[in-house]
Amino acid sequence: xxxxxxxxxxxxxxxxxxxxxxxxxxxxxxxxxxxxxxxxxxxxxxxxxxxxxxxxxxxxxxxxxxxxxxxxxxxxxxxxxxxxxxxxxxxxxxxxxxxxxxxxxxxxxxxxxxxxxxxxxxxxxxxxxxxxxxxxxxxxxxxxxxxxxxxxxxxxxxxxxxxxxxxxxxxxxxxxxxxxxxxxxxxxxxxxxxxxxxxxxxxxxxxxxxxxxxxxxxxxxxxxxxxxxxxxxxxxxxxxxxxxxxxxxxxxxxxxxxxxxxxxxxxxxxxxxxxxxxxxxxxxxxxxxxxxxxxxxxxx
Amino acid sequence: xxxxxxxxxxxxxxxxxxxxxxxxxxxxxxxxxxxxxxxxxxxxxxxxxxxxxxxxxxxxxxxxxxxxxxxxxxxxxxxxxxxxxxxxxxxxxxxxxxxxxxxxxxxxxxxxxxxxxxxxxxxxxxxxxxxxxxxxxxxxxxxxxxxxxxxxxxxxxxxxxxxxxxxxxxxxxxxxxxxxxxxxxxxxxxxxxxxxxxxxxxxxxxxxxxxxxxxxxxxxxxxxxxxxxxxxxxxxxxxxxxxxxxxxxxxxxxxxxxxxxxxxxxxxxxxxxxxxxxxxxxxxxxxxxxxxxxxxxxxxxxxxxxxxxxxxxxxxxxxxxxxxxxxxxxxxxxxxxxxxxxxxxxxxxxxxxxxxxxxxxxxxxxxxxxxxxxxxxxxxxxxxxxxxxxxxxxxxxxxxxxxxxxxxxxxxxxxxxxxxxxxxxxxxxxxxxxxxxxxxxxxxxxxxxxxxxxxxxxxxxxxxxxxxxxxxxxxxxxxxxxxxxxxxxxxxxxxxxxxxxxxxxxxxxxxxxxxxxxxxxxxxxxxxxxxxxxxxxxxxxxxxxxxxxxxxxxxxxxxxxxxxxxxxxxxxxxxxxxxxxxxxxxxxxxxxxxxxxxxxxxxxxxxxxxxxxxxxxxxxxxxxxxxxxxxxxxxxxxxxxxxxxxxxxxxxxxxxxxxxx
Numbered sequence: 001x002x003x004x005x006x007x008x009x010x011x012x013x014x015x016x017x018x019x020x021x022x023x024x025x026x027x028x029x030x031x032x033x034x035x036x037x038x039x040x041x042x043x044x045x046x047x048x049x050x051x052x053x054x055x056x057x058x059x060x061x062x063x064x065x066x067x068x069x070x071x072x073x074x075x076x077x078x079x080x081x082x083x084x085x086x087x088x089x090x091x092x093x094x095x096x097x098x099x100x101x102x103x104x105x106x107x108x109x110x111x112x113x114x115x116x117x118x119x120x121x122x123x124x125x126x127x128x129x130x131x132x133x134x135x136x137x138x139x140x141x142x143x144x145x146x147x148x149x150x151x152x153x154x155x156x157x158x159x160x161x162x163x164x165x166x167x168x169x170x171x172x173x174x175x176x177x178x179x180x181x182x183x184x185x186x187x188x189x190x191x192x193x194x195x196x197x198x199x200x201x202x203x204x205x206x207x208x209x210x211x212x213x214x215x216x217x218x219x220x221x222x223x224x225x226x227x228x229x230x231x232x233x234x235x236x237x238x239x240x241x242x243x244x245x246x247x248x249x250x251x252x253x254x255x256x257x258x259x260x261x262x263x264x265x266x267x268x269x270x271x272x273x274x275x276x277x278x279x280x281x282x283x284x285x286x287x288x289x290x291x292x293x294x295x296x297x298x299x300x
Numbered sequence: 301x302x303x304x305x306x307x308x309x310x311x312x313x314x315x316x317x318x319x320x321x322x323x324x325x326x327x328x329x330x331x332x333x334x335x336x337x338x339x340x341x342x343x344x345x346x347x348x349x350x351x352x353x354x355x356x357x358x359x360x361x362x363x364x365x366x367x368x369x370x371x372x373x374x375x376x377x378x379x380x381x382x383x384x385x386x387x388x389x390x391x392x393x394x395x396x397x398x399x400x401x402x403x404x405x406x407x408x409x410x411x412x413x414x415x416x417x418x419x420x421x422x423x424x425x426x427x428x429x430x431x432x433x434x435x436x437x438x439x440x441x442x443x444x445x446x447x448x449x450x451x452x453x454x455x456x457x458x459x460x461x462x463x464x465x466x467x468x469x470x471x472x473x474x475x476x477x478x479x480x481x482x483x484x485x486x487x488x489x490x491x492x493x494x495x496x497x498x499x500x501x502x503x504x505x506x507x508x509x510x511x512x513x514x515x516x517x518x519x520x521x522x523x524x525x526x527x528x529x530x531x532x533x534x535x536x537x538x539x540x541x542x543x544x545x546x547x548x549x550x551x552x553x554x555x556x557x558x559x560x561x562x563x564x565x566x567x568x569x570x571x572x573x574x575x576x577x578x579x580x581x582x583x584x585x586x587x588x589x590x591x592x593x594x595x596x597x598x599x600x601x602x603x604x605x606x607x608x609x610x611x612x613x614x615x616x617x618x619x620x621x622x623x624x625x626x627x628x629x630x631x632x633x634x635x636x637x638x639x640x641x642x643x644x645x646x647x648x649x650x651x652x653x654x655x656x657x658x659x660x661x662x663x664x665x666x667x668x669x670x671x672x673x674x675x676x677x678x679x680x681x682x683x684x685x686x687x688x689x690x691x692x693x694x695x696x697x698x699x700x701x702x703x704x705x706x707x708x709x710x711x712x713x714x715x716x717x718x719x720x721x722x723x724x725x726x727x728x729x730x731x732x733x734x735x736x737x738x739x740x741x742x743x744x745x746x747x748x749x750x751x752x753x754x755x756x757x758x759x760x761x762x763x764x765x766x767x768x769x770x771x772x773x774x775x776x777x778x779x780x781x782x783x784x785x786x787x788x789x790x791x792x793x794x795x796x797x798x799x800x801x802x803x804x805x806x807x808x809x810x811x812x813x814x815x816x817x818x819x820x821x822x823x824x825x826x827x828x829x830x831x832x833x834x835x836x837x838x839x840x841x842x843x844x845x846x847x848x849x850x851x852x853x854x855x856x857x858x859x860x861x862x863x864x865x866x867x868x869x870x871x872x873x874x875x876x877x878x879x880x881x882x883x884x885x886x887x888x889x890x891x892x893x894x895x896x897x898x899x900x901x902x903x904x905x906x907x908x909x910x911x912x913x914x915x916x917x918x919x920x921x922x923x924x925x926x927x928x929x930x931x932x933x934x935x936x937x938x939x940x941x942x943x944x945x946x947x948x949x950x951x952x953x954x955x956x957x958x959x960x961x
Contacts, residue, residue: 097340097341098340099340100339100340101340105340189340189341191340191341191343191344192343193341193343217340219339219340220339220340220341220344227337227339229335230334230335231334231335231336231337232334232335232336232337233336233337233338233339233342233345234336234337234338234339234342235338235339235341235342235343236338236339236340236341237341240342240346241342242342242345242346242349243334243349244345244348244349245334247365250348250349253348254344254345254348257344257347257348258344261344261347
């Protein structure tokens with residue numbers, strides 16, 4: 001029963017049906033460790049044709065294209081693409097600030113991770129979901145195959161907010177644990193007083209295809225509805241205080257600051273070959289996955 | 301004296317009011333304890349407010365917008381309490397007001413500002429005063445011309461008062477303030493209104509202020525005490541106003557040539573200008589004659605006579621070409637009435653002297669005389685004729701009817717069959733000591749050379765006038781009876797003693813006798829009113845008898861619908877709707893012919909004298925008019941309150957909607 005609940009919480013059956021037809025796309029082709037369903041740079045034994053090359057002595061005779069030989073009287077070797085698995089990482093920011101919103105940004109991040117992870121599992125990719133605050137000694141499980149969906153959802157369900165780790169530290173820890181190449185989806189609100197730049201800069205140096213999904217709650221995107229009057233704003237993570245009297249110009253100014261922030265992140269990412277996407281928690285995950293992510297090329 | 305502010309609060313009120321702004325500020329700072337609100341991150345907020353601190357003063361002001369609005373609201377209220385106003389020391393005195401508005405003819409003078417008439421000006425001022433009334437104050441509106449009219453009884457409803465004032469219309473009547481003052485003081489001085497002695501005063505005396513808005517052109521107020529009524533006189537009109545008015549306009553037959561008409565007019569100037577005016581005479585709206593009339597430099601009057609020759613029945617109109625502020629008196633109306641002859645019945649045994657006197661040309665012109673013997677009184681025709689008013693005058697010479705006829709009567713040597721008339725014991729050789737020559741009947745009648753053998757001194761009913769007084773008592777008396785008059789002579793012209801008839805007096809042989817007879821026929825036959833013009837003043841009653849016993853008459857005023865009136869008893873018609881100036885046409889029964897005209901003219905020097913009097917004189921005191929009219933104080937507190945409410949509304953809106961500038 002519990003498992004059904006988890007499914008319905010994080011992944012709706014309709015979404016599941018949708019996701020089954022999708023696959024994760026990496027803009028870089030990475031070497032995996034096991035034979036999977038991915039084309040590899042390496043030529044191998046899959047059924048997918050890659051190229052011809054002249055026969056050299058010692059090559060496997062099985063791969064000689066006899067038809068070509070009949071036509072040209074020269075020996076060519078047919079080369080096939082090797083198919084291998086893909087390392088797919090989802091890194092969730094589980095800080096207290098992710099608890100805001102309805103649904104909360106964390107739930108949203110979990111749903112997103114579940115959806116993407118499910119796609120990966122269906123394609124027998126190597127899926128690993130971690131949080132920024134995952135300690136070195138307790139890495140998240142490595143999941144493979146459809147049968148691991150329940151484990152993945154179990155793990156996601158266990159993630160709780162409150163891991164207030166600076167972005168940079170979390171990224172470093174993650175990279176220490178996961179040296180390999182692959183796709184990394186970072187789900188965070190990027191609200192780090194120290195700035196998101198060092199962390200992203202660090203991630204960009206890794207040989208990973210990085211997607212940054214910034215989740216923001218309506219209260220952050222559109223504060224006019226909920227924030228009114230003379231207020232003392234308290235930061236939920238560090239208890240920082242900002243005293244404001246809400247006024248039209250202040251709201252306009254906030255809007256400009258927000259736009260500049262989002263724009264800065266987008267520019268920063270695109271400069272470093274990372275994909276950036278802004279997710280409003282009001283937009284359902286299914287919508288985000290089926291529309292935005294396909295447009296962005298993460299899914300196919 | 302003109303102060304911008306009027307304090308309306310006592311020390312306690314001010315203390316409380318001045319405590320409000322500090323209280324608001326205190327509450328504001330207490331409330332400023334900002335509500336803590338947990339947010340995901342203050343990251344963006346901190347960034348946002350960082351540069352706001354740069355121009356912090358303006359920002360702070362913006363942040364305290366609600367406080368500022370609240371303070372502004374209180375400030376406006378305080379200002380409103382101070383009752384700011386402009387240019388006005390004019391204040392209403394008391395809490396009960398009687399507005400006495402003169403709407404006589406002279407108030408139609410258009411010499412107020414902006415070509416307005418004085419009445420418009422008066423109405424405007426009263427409206428201003430009504431506007432100044434505090435709630436609970438009561439006001440009453442009375443107009444007065446030749447009569448008073450209570451337009452609105454005491455009420456505290458200012459809207460009703462104002463609408464009633466607006467509905468006041470000008471009249472062409474003369475001015476008499478006394479009645480209006482009596483009405484006004486009736487409520488202020490209950491004692492004055494209770495005439496019967498021993499009347500217990502139930503009503504409490506209520507002091508009131510009487511605002512008299514007039515040009516002051518009325519008689520000195522006599523027999524009136526203001527008592528609790530405090531009069532305030534507001535003179536209207538400008539002193540510089542000059543006016544030319546017609547004071548008299550009449551037609552008369554040329555005494556030399558019988559069929560010719562003469563028209564006389566008298567014109568007066570009030571003010572310094574002009575020295576000469578042009579008068580145009582119209583007959584039935586066609587120009588008939590023009591005259592230049594010089595006005596006397598000293599008393600400003602002038603007159604003219606027009607010889608018109610033979611004219612048919614019609615309407616005459618005299619217009620003065622003078623552009624003044626009071627045009628109503630520049631036109632006068634008169635009418636040439638159809639000749640109306642007196643119907644006279646003489647009941648006599650045959651008196652030659654009487655017959656001769658009635659046969660003069662003058663009497664033949666003005667009267668149809670029928671002479672009958674005393675037996676006629678017992679005939680069939682007489683009772684009908686007497687009862688129907690067929691004759692204007694019946695002369696009983698040495699005889700007496702059984703009942704008095706519906707006509708004027710003259711008795712020679714007889715006593716009317718009425719108890720009040722008493723013949724005293726016969727006296728021999730009474731000496732005539734006085735003749736009332738001022739009475740029309742005795743005009744030009746000289747009895748100095750007349751002696752009388754025997755006569756009965758007369759005791760007459762109340763209201764009688766003695767015409768011939770002797771050392772033995774009244775020898776001739778005229779007394780009213782209903783709408784008629786009876787003249788009784790205490791002696792006859794012939795006496796019979798011991799079967800001899802001889803003259804009782806030699807008056808019949810004197811020259812004064814035919815004059816006396818002519819006077820009788822002219823006066824009691826109603827000839828005088830029938831001959832020339834009839835002019836009355838606006839609003840006066842016009843009474844007349846129809847010549848043909850009509851059951852109704854139709855009167856066409858100068859404008860408006862035709863009125864139909866029916867006679868009262870004894871064939872007397874009375875018409876009261878004479879407010880319009882002009883000539884009225886009277887038609888009898890179903891006849892199309894105009895049977896008579898009468899004219900309504902102002903003809904009043906008091907009204908034509910339009911220069912306002914600056915004071916009202918009463919028997920005991922002189923009420924000075926307020927020389928200069930200061931506009932009523934313009935109060936702004938209402939606007940301030942409205943403004944304060946708007947500020948409050950804005951404050952409320954901003955507070956609720958969080959819409960900030």
